[in-house]
Amino acid sequence: MKSNSTHDLTLDCEKLPLHVAIIMDGNGRWAKKKMMNRVKGHEQGSQIVRSIVTAARELGIGTLTLYAFSTENWARPKYEVQALMILLKKFIASERKELLKNNIRLNVIGQKHKLTSDVQKEVDITMELTKDNNKMLLNLALSYGSREEITSAVKQIAEKIASKSLDPKDITQDLISDHLYTKAMPDPDLIIRTGGEYRLSNFLLWQAAYSEIYISDTFWPDFTRDEFIEILKNYQERDRRFGKVACNTSNDG
Ligand code: FPP
Numbered sequence: 001m002k003s004n005s006t007h008d009l010t011l012d013c014e015k016l017p018l019h020v021a022i023i024m025d026g027n028g029r030w031a032k033k034k035m036m037n038r039v040k041g042h043e044q045g046s047q048i049v050r051s052i053v054t055a056a057r058e059l060g061i062g063t064l065t066l067y068a069f070s071t072e073n074w075a076r077p078k079y080e081v082q083a084l085m086i087l088l089k090k091f092i093a094s095e096r097k098e099l100l101k102n103n104i105r106l107n108v109i110g111q112k113h114k115l116t117s118d119v120q121k122e123v124d125i126t127m128e129l130t131k132d133n134n135k136m137l138l139n140l141a142l143s144y145g146s147r148e149e150i151t152s153a154v155k156q157i158a159e160k161i162a163s164k165s166l167d168p169k170d171i172t173q174d175l176i177s178d179h180l181y182t183k184a185m186p187d188p189d190l191i192i193r194t195g196g197e198y199r200l201s202n203f204l205l206w207q208a209a210y211s212e213i214y215i216s217d218t219f220w221p222d223f224t225r226d227e228f229i230e231i232l233k234n235y236q237e238r239d240r241r242f243g244k245v246a247c248n249t250s251n252d253g
Pocket residue numbers: 024025026027028029030038042043045046049066067068069070073087088091140195220
């Protein structure tokens with residue numbers, strides 16, 4: 001699905017999504033098409049991460065969440081998992097300066113403790129160094145799975161009930177949100193998936209209740225800043241009703 005707009009890349013700054021989340025899919029197919037190893041696709045993919053983080057920051061998007069490694073991805077061949085860990089480590093270490101310069105805070109959503117110790121180390125250093133940055137929040141979803149996240153929230157809530165620090169009647173949607181990795185963040189306004197598949201793949205299932213979804217056929221390593229802007233334009237043309245009727249619709253006239 002491509003936006004109808006041609007090459008006008010002007011955005012309405014008043015209507016920017018507060019939170020954009022991206023399922024970066026298609027690295028393997030990109031590499032296969034070029035008769036290369038899948039890892040080459042991930043390498044090229046990490047270059048694109050760089051350019052989209054920069055674009056999001058320049059455009060003024062408050063939160064960007066990137067699905068970089070899922071709880072299911074651990075089941076990939078060992079060499080691929082190792083290559084992804086090395087890429088993540090290199091990316092976080094090499095981008096630290098840029099994140100600081102551009103006032104971007106790095107955060108990880110997911111099972112951080114399951115990552116290799118060298119990735120955890122780079123993550124911890126960078127999260128600490130960037131913790132006061134406030135122009136953009138960059139969330140990397142690493143060893144992330146929405147069902148694991150929700151299960152963990154349910155456990156935390158059950159423990160509070162068992163210890164009598166929470167009354168079941170005080171369980172609200174906000175309370176559940178506060179036990180997710182995305183606590184205190186706005187829900188994603190827009191979820192983009194590259195690579196042409198129409199599914200959420202265990203990504204932000206609770207948070208996606210009213211997200212606009214955009215599927216691009218482009219494989220992630222071919223994704224560009226211009227297509228990103230086109231998608232944001234497409235988002236701005238949508239009528240978000242959150243289950244209600246449009247604001248200019250009235251029954252009395
Ligand atoms: C899905 O493509 C992509 C991943 C599992 C990894 C995403 C990783 C990167 C973009 C690079 C590293 C990330 C950062 C933040 C530096 P796939 O392999 O499932 O592609 P396929 O569906 O074509 O097989």
